[in-house]
Amino acid sequence: MTAVLRRLLATLLVSASLTGVAAGAPPAASAAPTAARLSAQDQATVARVEEYLNNIHTLQSKFVQVAPNGQQTTGIFSMARPGRMRLEYDKPIKDFVVADGSFIFYWDGEMRQQSSAPIGSTMADFILRKTIRLSGDVVVTNVFQAPGVVEVSLVESKDSGKGTLTLVFEDHPFQLRKWRVLDGQGLTTEVALLNPRTDVSFDRDMFYFKEPPKGSDYGRGN
Template identity: 65%
Template sequence: MTVIRRFLTATALALAASLTAPAAHAATPAAPPALSAQDRSDIARVEEHLNAVKTLQSKFVQVAPDGRQATGTFYLSRPGRMRLEYDAPVRDFIVADGLFLFYWDADMRQQSSTPIGSTLADFILRKDIRLSGDVTVKEVDRADGVLEITLFETKDAGKGSLTLVFQDKPLQLRKWRVLDAQGLTTEVGLINPRAGVPLDRDLFYFREPGRDRDQLNNPR
């Protein structure tokens, strides 16, 4: 199983639906937890912050459940578009083009895709981000200038949870952690994230690596 496939499975609630295995539990709607006035205020601040971020570029460090690390670059262009590209020697990548989310398995030279709306990648790619409705806030934690908000899928809490970790004052997304249905945690930390940067729209189209070159070398 490649790094990208492990990443997609572990971070299904954050960026994509699991493309390799069904959820471990049957769908069970969860009752919303009791939130304090401070919790609701912080949730509103996070919603406002996330909605203000239209484009974002950042290096990232991914720590897998077994402690292994991978690095790469994360690009976001809301609504609907994102790209995660791993540094060499990993050649896999994920791209969302506004309608579909694709991932490229370089070892197999295969791409898989699914409609964005059927994944929770849709959560961070929407035009209007809300931490309610099809996602439920489980917990809000504050400590030493850090704000953490833990979410789960409202209709199926058994799939796991996503924790968004923000630097507070000023508010800035710094990392996310995903606890999957098997109890395994994957963490992705952002390094020097830059919001509001111009991004080439070509980043957000799926193109099979080497395809154009191969076609030129083997014209029909």
């Protein structure tokens, strides 16, 4: 599996156990997460984030991904809640990921290999579920606010070893601008959204995995 795809897995919030296996390293040990002591203002911010995320039913955006080594790649991220998303890199990268509502499929374009995992076994489940709650099976570990910026960091309640997801919002207007994933290997990948659009209409076929034909340079549109 390529290094690019391994970073893609981290970017899409896949469990540290999967990324560790892909990288040939043992899974990181889990530790009980510590919930942040939220002030009244922080609690209001968390409620605002929940309301915002639950009001997003479809979203599409150009993205810029910055890998731990500083390498930048671009592509298109598409999401239709509940359960469906697609992430594709711009050429010449041939890898892509698609979630069909039950499973997430990973396509390694160089090796022409597909692997998959149930959505519920990944942190991607958090942003794809029908109702998003920043409590219960996820723990808010930090809320950061500065002029024009809001950040909320999360881990899974039962397995913080899957990594930390930090959602970054601009405040005026309030909207998701980027996310960061600190994975089980201690590496950070950041994805910035460029001019995200909501209430987008999609062809449902784009959220089903289809193996690209041999000789195809790209996954988009399959």
